[in-house]
Amino acid sequence: MTFDSKEEVQYVLNMHHIKKGLYYRMGKLSPTLIVARCVNDECDWRYRATIIIRSQKWEVRKLSDEHSCSSPVISQDHVNLGSVYISKSILALVERDPSISIPIIIAHIKSAERYTISYRKAWMAKQKPIEDLHGNWEQSYHDLPKLLNAMTIFLNGFFVEKQTRPLYNQQGEMVHDYVQFHRVFWTFKPCIDGFKYCKPIIQVFLVQETINPRERRSTGNFTVRLYDKLCDCMKFQKLHMPCSHVVAPCKHLHHNYKSYINQVYTLEYVSNVYNELFGEWPNESYWPDCEEPQIIPNSKYIRNKKGRPKSS
Ligand SMILES: [Zn+2]
Ligand SMILES: [Zn+2]
Incomplete structure (x- = not known):
């Protein structure tokens, strides 16, 4: 049995153990050698893979076929289900939707491997495909x-x-x-050009008092000058929109008060924001x-x- 890389050796080893519900522990791990054994000391399972210098391929040198131990109690998570293994499993999912949520990754691993991994493990595993796709x-x-x-x-x-x-x-x-x-x-440029059509949120205008000082002004009386678009309450000139004191005479004169609403409030005007390509x-x-x-x-x-x- 030969493999192209050390990662491939580990991947196959992990896959085998995750499917069987068995655990292994890494022994020696060097750039040219991988040694693994069962976590259970009474079990005879041993594994040894090494690189062949001539072909630059990894070869399994020693492999006891099966564990002599029985599978441990089924637990929620598997120790050999690491982030590298998970990254490989979710690569296509992350490629399709980089904003995929962690609970969906956990659910995917649950259905593929029958184990419920932790939030942290899933989060760490997502970082690798993201880096591969978009750089770090x-x-x-x-x-x-x-x-x-x-x-x-x-x-x-x-x-x-x-x-x-x-x-x-x-x-x-x-x-x-x-x-x-x-x-x-x-x-x-289209953002700069479109900005002037954005609906103003704050408008500050210099307002001049237009009341005749000889007139006594009570709180209930407001002078409205429709032509100048002025009202004593100041709302008309500040908001560029008719106040209630403007709507009342408009009704009396059968005048459409909507004509006093400034064009910046119209949809036609605001839609100019999106004019430029x-x-x-x-x-x-x-x-x-x-x-x-x-x-x-x-x-x-x-x-x-x-x-x-x-x-x-
Ligand atoms: Zn074993
Ligand atoms: Zn008013």
Whole structure:
């Protein structure tokens, strides 16, 4: 029996034990040798695989056919059901939906292997296919200058502002050709053009008092000037929308009060936000190389790999 890699040897070993509900323990593990034995000391099961230098293939040298021990009590989880094994099993699922939830991964392993793995194990196992598909944390920062450079070249009106900080080594000397990421802001031309059509949330206007000081003003009386779009209560001029004092005379005059609603509140106006089209975006192989210094992430912000992972 030969295998192409050490990982393949371990995978087959794990698969066999998970299916049978038996446990093994790794003995010696080196770049050229794998030794395993049963967790039960009274059991004779032994395993030994080694690399053949000439063919660079792994060969099983010693294998007792079956365990002489009986399978241990069925437990919820299996010790040999590790994150590498799970990663392989869920690769296609994560590829289809990278935001797949951890409970779905747990359910998948339950139906495929009959074991209920822990939340942490499932979470850890999901990280590997995600990294294989989308690159890891450091790689993303490394790729950033080239991506932003390409967007600047290919997308008309693209705006980016990138802030980095000098990088120092442990001796306090500045490292050349590398900078540390601080923050980045970017936006696309259609977003800039569409922004002016967004519905204003806060409107502040300078309002001038228009009341004749000789007139006594009681709380119940409000002067409305429809033509100037003014009302004593100030809502009309501030919100650019008729207040109740405007609606009342409109009704009296058989006048449509809706004509006093500013156009920024209309759907036609707001839909202008989506008027502009985004530019075409060529495949990564067409992006030019970027000469800028390489960006290193700030390790302070890396997700904590220890402790219980939070639900995603
Ligand atoms: Zn055994
Ligand atoms: Zn009013």
